[in-house]
Amino acid sequence: MKSYYYNIALFAFVGNFLQNLESVMYSLPDTAKVVESCPRSQNEWMERSRIKNCSSSTHPNISYHCVLNEWGNASVEVCAASRVLLYGSCAEYNFGAKRIQSSSIRRCSSSNPPCPKVYNSSQAYMYQTCYHVIASNISHNTSKSESHSSSGLCTAEVAVISISIIILAIIITTTVCIVLKRKLCLSFKRQLDECQTPCMDNNKDTHSNKQLIK
Structure with missing residues (x-):
């Protein structure tokens, strides 16, 4: 029974040791960061390395790297151990394995200049x-974003113009209705006045005739 617990403790210790060893050998995962672009020259590489300051790490064999991610669609800066890359592949950082490795989807053996079959990361x-x-x-993404911005601006301008036209149409319609209403009222009043005048005259004549008869 004691040997059973001893073996469990031994396996746990070995597993933890190997995990820490892997971290030492491969990279410092906390330093991995997606960046817009990687250095294009040795001087720029050295400058970015100074800023990243991987040398401050107590882990041995750790140095600055800027490589592809494992999907080949982004650049990653990371403090990691240098690796020997094979088969004329580009260098990439695998977030899952936490290490620099040869890319399985990007090749540089036919580039200009071509990378050798074996080189350091x-x-x-x-x-x-x-x-x-x-x-x-x-x-492409920048152009697409600018296109969307322009499209959005055009849409906004069309919306403003449309609303302005609708408001103007409402104002004109309201004004026309008010003017017509006033004209109709004046015309109706005039007709009413013209109708009332003869009626009043007739009433006067009738009243005069009654007085004469008396």
Whole structure:
């Protein structure tokens, strides 16, 4: 029974040790951050490395990296251990595995300049073809956003014009109705006055005749 608990404790210790070892060997996951673009030269790489300050980590073999994500549609800055990349693949950071690895969907062996069959991940900036797809996606999204903004502006302008026309039509219609109503009232009053005048004259004549008869 004691050996059973001993084995469980041993496995737990080994598992925890391997997990910590993997973290030391591969990357510092908390430093992984999606960025708009990666450095395009060694000088820019060094400058971004200084800002990221991966050297302040107590973990050995950790250095600055800016590579693709595992889907190849975004750039990721991360403090990670350098890896040897094989098969002329671009470098990528796998968030699940928490490490730099060879991309299975992006190749740079036919780029200009082409990457060698084997190279270090810290040289990823030398092969800009790996990042071209991301750059084109950003450009496309920016154009799409601008197009939507312009479309939204046009829609707003049309709405304002339409509302203005409706308000103007209501004002004109109301004014016309008021004017017509006044004209009709004046005409009706005039006719009423014309009708009342003969009636009053007839009443006067009738009254005079009655007096004469008396």
